[in-house]
Amino acid sequence: MKKSKFLGALIGAAFSATLALSAMQAQAAATIVILNMNAAGEGFNDPTPAAPVGGNPGTTLGQQRLNAFQAAADIWGATLTSSQTITIRASFEPLTCTASSAVLGSAGAWNIWRDFAGAGKPNTWYPQALANKLSGTNLSAGDPVDGQDIRARFNSRLGLFADCLPGSPFYLGLDNNHGPLIDLVSVLLHEFGHGLGFQTFTSGATGAQFDGRPSIWDHYIYDDTANMLWVNMTDAQRATSSLNTGKLTWSGAGVTAKVPEVLSLGTPALTISGPAAGTAAGPYNIGTASFGPPLSSPGVSGTLMPVVDTGTSTGLACTPLSAANALAVNGRIALVDRGTCTFAVKAKNVQNAGAIGVIVVNNAVGSAPGLGGADPTVTIPAISVSLADGNLLKAALSKRTRTSSGVTALLGVNAGQYAGADTAGRARLFAPNPFQSGSSVSHFDTIAFPNLIMEPAINGDLLHSVVLPTDLTFELLKDIGW
Incomplete structure (x- = not known):
């Protein structure tokens, strides 16, 4: 001992x-x-x-x-x-x-x-x-x-x-x-x-095990790309795996069996298309919001238009939109930038201008953030994309007119996949890039819906429960021995 x-x-x-x-x-x-x-x-x-x-x-x-x-x-x-x-x-x-x-x-x-x-x-x-x-x-x-x-x-x-x-x-x-x-x-x-016990004692940043030995968690962390458990990886492989957004999962049998009882069928998705989409066309990893309606099928589809309200060509949407921006987003999906004010304020401002959805672009390198906050008056769907993906979308929008871009955004769901699980039904773990100390790996992914108590952010719709049918936390603890 x-x-x-x-x-x-x-x-x-x-x-x-x-x-x-x-x-x-x-x-x-x-x-x-x-x-x-x-x-x-x-x-x-x-x-x-x-x-x-x-x-x-x-x-x-x-x-x-x-x-x-x-x-x-x-x-x-x-x-x-x-x-x-x-x-x-x-x-x-x-x-x-x-x-x-x-x-x-x-x-x-x-x-x-x-x-x-x-x-x-x-x-x-x-x-x-x-x-x-x-x-x-x-x-x-x-x-x-x-x-x-x-x-x-x-x-x-x-x-x-x-x-x-x-x-x-x-x-x-x-x-x-x-x-x-x-x-x-x-x-x-x-x-x-x-x-x-909802944590690994292995460093996600370096992949090094504590005192050279695995945590009980490492026997259940599974990388969908490498098709390996952390317990069988090298330090370098674990460090790479901790950044594998959307592909780092929990393989414990207890959690996997109960995913259909807790998570909604239909994982949130953003798909870009249209004659001007070019290299921006295709599916995107996204973050979801704790406010507004959840994404659903067939989803909300519309022309993507940016809000531009600063001298740096960013659109923060922290105040009521100008006439030009309101004209651009009315009846369309608004692209705005993160920063200065809350996500819910941004969503409400573009909603008031007539937008049917909003995409928030991260303002720092890394994965798409979850959009925390609460405002029951927000009735349009809100999602986020990474800074890199946002720049790709902005490039596709660079030749737009005042009311048209030729780029279409579909905010919906992949109906065959649970929200917060991979295609095999394993619950996803939080694996943003870059690594977030104190948050990465030792949490469920922010894409989970309904929101789970062990996501890295405390969402406003959480119940005071860690058990079925509202949460998977106790199921994970049972996987490791509880």
């Missing part, structure tokens, strides 16, 4: 002197203990008065935060089965943020173990909570510092200060009625999922 500190090696020293002030337990199929690591007056102990909201009866900001943690622990505790207590050391503290973006929080396995009694696969790293379950013992017993299974940190400043995503605080209600706010319970379900 071998133990190694994983997250502990990264963040343990910063919290070694923090006092655990309280503990809460969720009694169910598994016992989950939330240890409050905040000092008096901070985080969970913040005395700022707060009115009860959405079934959360707390009367201070700190108590409401702790209640939300408890609610997420209750959901996971009722889902898992383990004779061993799962301990989560948690704190709210200032994390990285700006006026336009912020780190919401993070969580992960504190220790990882291999070759313990009950391990399903030899010479393979398991997260501590799962290793404890499989061994039937607390592998860190007698070690009070390392006695935690998961370490969780969340942003105490989110939405409460002008330099930290102002106006977008965590919604602390327990009823999922969060509106445009960030639902803390959904974020917690996601982050606790990572700590329970």
Whole structure:
């Protein structure tokens, strides 16, 4: 039996002197203990008065935060089965943020173990909570510092200060009625999922295995192009595979069997055609939106026209469209650029100008991003394409007239493929290019529909569930031993 500190090696020293002030337990199929690591007056102990909201009866900001943690622990505790207590050391503290973006929080396995009694696969790293379950013992017993299974940190400043995503605080209600706010319970379900084992300990950036040995995940990550599992690849092959957008999948039998019960049949697709399309003609990898109608069959088809509202020939569509741009997109599909304002604002502005759909071009090298946000008044479909693909489309549109381009865009679905799975029915994993540290590989793909709790972004339509028929997260955890 071998133990190694994983997250502990990264963040343990910063919290070694923090006092655990309280503990809460969720009694169910598994016992989950939330240890409050905040000092008096901070985080969970913040005395700022707060009115009860959405079934959360707390009367201070700190108590409401702790209640939300408890609610997420209750959901996971009722889902898992383990004779061993799962301990989560948690704190709210200032994390990285700006006026336009912020780190919401993070969580992960504190220790990882291999070759313990009950391990399903030899010479393979398991997260501590799962290793404890499989061994039937607390592998860190007698070690009070390392006695935690998961370490969780969340942003105490989110939405409460002008330099930290102002106006977008965590919604602390327990009823999922969060509106445009960030639902803390959904974020917690996601982050606790990572700590329970929804992550590989192998570096996707370099392909190097931790201590030269595979994670339990590596036995199930499958590359459709190489036709190989990660456990059988070289470091270089894994690094290449982590960038294989749309072709990196989960081969576990449990998830694959349940894909038809959760994901919608019909994977989102963009197809470009028309007499002026030239080399831009063909299918595209796309990102989908958490707002607006889902893509469907036969889809929305129309002439593609760009919005141009800046001196750099980009079209941000962050304000109501000019008369010329409105004339160009009316009754057509609008091509706009990412940046400055939210995706939903862009979609609403082109919708108000008469557009029947919108394609957002990424503003940085990499894969097509998912379009987060919420606006129930957006009724046109919205998708995204990569910067490279967007430039290809713009080149095809360069000889357009004011009202015609000769380029046709079809926003629809491939009816024979599940949204979020490959053609063999395996669930797709998130594999953008370039690699996104903290997001790549250890998430489901953003193309999944309905949205899943373990996608790299928290979508506004998520339910407080990790199980069938709404989610595949627990099915994946069962594949690795839960």
